[in-house]
Amino acid sequence: MARLRDIVIDCARPAATARFWAAALDGYAVAPYGEAELARLHALGVAGPDDDPTVLIEPEAGGPxxxxQLVPEPKSAKNRLHLDLLATDLEAETGRLVGLGAGVLARYEDHHLLADPEGNEFCLFPVSDRADP
Structure with missing residues (x-):
């Protein structure tokens, strides 16, 4: 049986995208850059964390x-896979995410469709008492 290990987001600006998602998600942070990691980047010709072609966001307590990761081509169509997030206050969380750089693509009765700063769509749902499918 397979287990989920990683979620990978293709982007043009990995460090900025990682900072957005680390701030957007509760319990996640951009992995710290120790001296060994900085030396590895420099050996690859990478000036520093802001130019890292693959930036890791780690969960504090379990989870993927x-x-x-840097990709050369821009996003050109709707995502084939996206994240669904939960919020206790849909409007307040939408505002917070917009303040971090997200864009609102649509507001539906039961959720909002947003895009991260790279244009990757994700949905924001209110926490409810009903069982999720």
Whole structure:
């Protein structure tokens, strides 16, 4: 039986995208850059964390890791896979995410469709008492 290990987000600006998702998600943070990691980047010709082509976002307590990886092509169509997030206050959380750089694509009765700063769509649902499918 397979287990989910990582979620990978293709992007043009991995460090900025990682900072957005680390701030957007409760319990996640951009992995710290120790001296060994900085030396590895420099050996690859990478100036520093802001130019890292693959930036890791780690969960504090279990759950999948998230990688933001540099790709040469821009996003050109709707995502084939997206994240669904939960919020206790849909409007307040939408405002917070917009303040971090997200865009609102649509507001539906039961959720909002947003996009991260790279244009990757995700949905934001209110926490409810009903069982999720």
């Amino acid at each position: 890791r998230i990688w933001c």
